[in-house]
Amino acid sequence: MTARFTHQTTFQSGEAEVRNISTHGIGMFTKESVQKGDLLLIELSISSEQNERIHEAVLGEIVWVKPEDNQGSSVGIYLAQMQKVHPRLYSHLRFLEETIALPDEYWEERAE
Numbered sequence: 048m049t050a051r052f053t054h055q056t057t058f059q060s061g062e063a064e065v066r067n068i069s070t071h072g073i074g075m076f077t078k079e080s081v082q083k084g085d086l087l088l089i090e091l092s093i094s095s096e097q098n099e100r101i102h103e104a105v106l107g108e109i110v111w112v113k114p115e116d117n118q119g120s121s122v123g124i125y126l127a128q129m130q131k132v133h134p135r136l137y138s139h140l141r142f143l144e145e146t147i148a149l150p151d152e153y154w155e156e157r158a159e
Contacts, residue, residue, distance in 0.1 A: 054081070062077065065091075070140045071126055073089065077122060084109060091105060107125060
């Protein structure tokens with residue numbers, strides 16, 4: 048999924064590939080210049096379990112940046128107060144987390 052974002056200090060816009068998303072964070076890849084501590088307003092559009100579109104603009108803080116072969120960077124973004132500020136999106140992400148969560152036995156077998 049591709050997401051658009053706006054840097055909240057410079058107001059520059061950019062695009063990123065969302066690699067993972069949860070109730071507390073987003074992992075993305077972007078070719079834009081970003082750094083730890085940056086605040087981004089990220090525009091998301093996700094299909095819900097009822098096939099309805101959830102459109103949200105969430106504010107997140109970059110908590111880590113990992114450069115990737117001079118092609119861009121992977122970034123980890125913390126999303127604060129999702130349940131309070133974006134209850135519909137939070138509810139859907141929580142549903143996904145509970146639905147696709149693999150049991151501990153799955154991970155234990157792979158650790159051996």
